Amino acid sequence: MRTSGYDPGPSPHEDRGHPRWRRRVRRPELSRSELRHLRQAAFRRTLRIVLTLLALTGCAVEPPRPDMDRVPPGAAVPEAPPPIISKFGEWGGHGGVPRMWQHTGIDIRASVGTPVLAAADGAVVRIGRQALAGKFVIVSHGPGLATVYYHLSEIGVTLGQTVQRGDPIGRSGMTGNATAPHLHFGVCLRETGACGESIQDGWANPVRYWNPGNPCFVAHTDYPPEPVRLTYPVPCSA
Numbered sequence: 001m002r003t004s005g006y007d008p009g010p011s012p013h014e015d016r017g018h019p020r021w022r023r024r025v026r027r028p029e030l031s032r033s034e035l036r037h038l039r040q041a042a043f044r045r046t047l048r049i050v051l052t053l054l055a056l057t058g059c060a061v062e063p064p065r066p067d068m069d070r071v072p073p074g075a076a077v078p079e080a081p082p083p084i085i086s087k088f089g090e091w092g093g094h095g096g097v098p099r100m101w102q103h104t105g106i107d108i109r110a111s112v113g114t115p116v117l118a119a120a121d122g123a124v125v126r127i128g129r130q131a132l133a134g135k136f137v138i139v140s141h142g143p144g145l146a147t148v149y150y151h152l153s154e155i156g157v158t159l160g161q162t163v164q165r166g167d168p169i170g171r172s173g174m175t176g177n178a179t180a181p182h183l184h185f186g187v188c189l190r191e192t193g194a195c196g197e198s199i200q201d202g203w204a205n206p207v208r209y210w211n212p213g214n215p216c217f218v219a220h221t222d223y224p225p226e227p228v229r230l231t232y233p234v235p236c237s238a
């Protein structure tokens with residue numbers, strides 16, 4: 001039947017007496033499961049070809065691994081950490097409030113009462129209340145590293161107490177010089193946690209110390225002791 005203008009006519013190699021569509025190929029009877037198996041094998045072959053082509057053209061594609069496709073129940077799924085509302089070194093706070101000094105840490109959004117977690121194993125070297133910092137805790141993690149937690153509503157540790165990474169050390173709030181609820185988190189490059197008001201006086205950018213891959217604290221994880229890497233000082237799950 002001529003349905004369009006294109007009709008190449010019979011091929012010179014075609015046997016006119018037995019057109020291709022009349023040829024019967026006798027196939028052995030296949031069971032349903034054998035057919036399914038064949039179809040799956042063909043699909044996998046096609047998938048391999050497509051993935052090879054994608055890899056050759058520069059796309060980073062990994063073949064699917066059936067055991068990795070589904071996250072088993074209870075497994076740790078990386079979560080997005082709460083936002084940083086004022087960065088290290090900024091001259092303005094959240095909402096553009098001017099600062100007297102460059103910001104010596106980062107401000108993490110956290111509603112009042114959010115548990116504040118130790119960012120690594122250590123010992124509590126300072127606690128107290130101050131006009132600017134409000135209620136605060138400082139944890140030492142060994143030579144050249146301490147972390148500070150400001151504007152707390154509650155202090156949950158005592159001086160000298162040993163803490164493990166992820167242990168609650170208090171609750172966030174907005175005590176001291178804070179215009180919105182948040183946790184001010186700082187990294188002091190002195191074991192004693194005695195850094196000054198100026199950013200040059202011993203402070204470092206905390207984001208450079210996050211645990212690579214996932215900065216969120218995940219319980220029952222083996223964090224390498226050296227070099228000390230920090231995890232988020234508030235839970236990542238809301």
Ligand SMILES: [Zn+2]
Nearest residue numbers: 105106107184
């Ligand atoms: Zn701050």
